[in-house]
Amino acid sequence: MTPLEYLAAALVVGGTFFGFVATVGLLRLPGLYARLHAASKSDTLGSVLAVAGVAVVLGVSTESLKLGFLLVFLLLTSPTAAHAIARSGKEQNVEPAGDVDAPWIDEEEGDA
Amino acid sequence: MSGPDDPETTSGIDAATEQRVAPDSDGSGRVSRPATERPPYVESTIIMTTVRVIAPFVLTLGVFVMFHGASSAGGGFQGGVIAATTVVMLGFAFGIDPVADRLRNEHLGILLLAGVGTFLTIGFGGYLVGDNFLEVGGYESVMHHGTKYSIELVEVGIGVVVAGVITGLFFLLGTGINSVTVGAEEDTE
Numbered sequence: 001m002t003p004l005e006y007l008a009a010a011l012v013v014g015g016t017f018f019g020f021v022a023t024v025g026l027l028r029l030p031g032l033y034a035r036l037h038a039a040s041k042s043d044t045l046g047s048v049l050a051v052a053g054v055a056v057v058l059g060v061s062t063e064s065l066k067l068g069f070l071l072v073f074l075l076l077t078s079p080t081a082a083h084a085i086a087r088s089g090k091e092q093n094v095e096p097a098g099d100v101d102a103p104w105i106d107e108e109e110g111d112a
Numbered sequence: 113m114s115g116p117d118d119p120e121t122t123s124g125i126d127a128a129t130e131q132r133v134a135p136d137s138d139g140s141g142r143v144s145r146p147a148t149e150r151p152p153y154v155e156s157t158i159i160m161t162t163v164r165v166i167a168p169f170v171l172t173l174g175v176f177v178m179f180h181g182a183s184s185a186g187g188g189f190q191g192g193v194i195a196a197t198t199v200v201m202l203g204f205a206f207g208i209d210p211v212a213d214r215l216r217n218e219h220l221g222i223l224l225l226a227g228v229g230t231f232l233t234i235g236f237g238g239y240l241v242g243d244n245f246l247e248v249g250g251y252e253s254v255m256h257h258g259t260k261y262s263i264e265l266v267e268v269g270i271g272v273v274v275a276g277v278i279t280g281l282f283f284l285l286g287t288g289i290n291s292v293t294v295g296a297e298e299d300t301e
Binding site (some may be wrong): 083091 | 154159162165169
């Protein structure tokens with residue numbers, strides 16, 4: 001294996017790891033916001049790393065240029081989608097679930 | 113997600129649960145809420161900016177997929193769905209009602225007619241240049257690469273129809289059925 005292939009393998013493995021983290025967070029965390037928090041960030045990083053790994057394997061070519069565009073669009077759209085979901089959740093008065101008696105949660109602001 | 117059934121989320125937030133009643137819970141058969149009951153549109157700079165940047169690329173991708181239906185991965189249906197996604201994105205970012213006002217039903221009707229007309233023109237043209245409906249091989253005698261171009265035109269026709277139908281369905285779900293139509297349905301019951 002060439003060093004570039006090692007780099008690509010590391011990127012893909014890292015992407016798979018973050019995708020796994022996002023899946024665990026989506027399945028295990030309570031409530032809309034916690035799940036969104038886990039899924040959006042880790043999933044964005046995971047997919048971006050995996051796409052970057054594929055682009056490294058393909059080298060300098062039209063395909064890797066397309067993958068570069070895909071990477072940029074993933075970085076743009078995925079956090080925006082998460083932002084839109086969280087925003088509409090707040091507008092529909094979805095409450096954060098889980099340990100609501102935690103001292104750092106401001107009850108009055110949550111009910112507003 | 114944290115639905116109304118979740119006991120953890122409903123503790124002490126009665127005001128919040130009231131607003132989360134399903135749109136069809138009054139049993140009237142409406143698929144969407146009228147404008148007065150819907151939550152008001154609140155604009156978000158982040159979403160609007162992203163949509164403004166992304167929308168031309170998405171529309172280009174839709175057209176690209178439409179035109180590559182015959183020779184590679186893609187097709188009229190998929191391209192039409194991607195093109196319609198542009199309108200859905202605009203609706204989410206700038207409010208469904210303003211976008212629906214700009215893209216009226218008549219415009220969507222013209223789009224649908226153009227798509228069906230393209231398909232039928234190519235289809236019945238097959239009788240002129242060949243023997244059968246959609247006999248695209250006959251177009252080779254009319255012009256060079258006639259087969260390829262006629263298949264692409266059929267794909268574009270399909271894509272335009274799909275884009276128009278999906279946009280119309282989105283507006284129907286987002287802005288509600290015309291009150292005249294709802295009244296007519298109630299009369300037949």
